[in-house]
Amino acid sequence: MSMKVKMHELRKELLLKEASLQFEEIGYIDMKIANLAKVVGVSIATIYSLFNSKEGLYLAYIEHQINNFFEELQARALVETTPREKIHTYIEVKFSYYRQKRKAIEQSATNNPLFFNTLYTQHSNPFQKVHDYLSECFMELNPKLSSEQAMRMAFAINGFSDGYVSQWLELNDDLLDKVDEVSSLFIGMVEGCK
Secondary structure, eight states, X not given: OOHHHHHHHHHHHHHHHHHHHHHHHHOTTTOOHHHHHHHHTOOHHHHHHHHSSHHHHHHHHXXXXXXXXXXXXXXXXXXXXXXXXXXXXXXHHHHHHHHHTHHHHXXXXXXXXXXXXXXXXXXXXXXXXXXXXXXXXXXHHOTTSOHHHHHHHHHHHHHHHHHHHHXXXXXXXXXXXXXXXXXXXXXXXXXXXX
């Protein structure tokens, strides 16, 4: 890898790290590209050349968070051995991430009720590896499921749990109190499929 490419990647990583802090502290709407450029010490044009737009930067942030989420999920899957435990852990880790990153998603999800849907459908699906993981858990939980049915269930649990996140953003209750409820309901649905 050439020095120029390394510098490009390092600059992108530095910008994404600072942008992550700003998204998480002040939210998407209040985060200003000009302020980010000033804090990091680059031009606004540099940020746009690396991410194309503020939305592109935000999507890079979301993808980075999904990668971190998946790494944690995989690490925890080494300890939890049953599909029931893995599904419960998926919900627990997902809800924990949303609680930690509330400010970063709150404005986007509140201003756009279809935020979660558009995130997964209008852009390449950064969540696909999580769907694959869940699909495997569902086929292990219910061997009668075809791979196509299991993948539909993976998308369904994601949407189902996103509904709880949307309600949490609105009601401001404790999202982690819902982990057992969500995982039990969904495990019951998967086990009941024929």
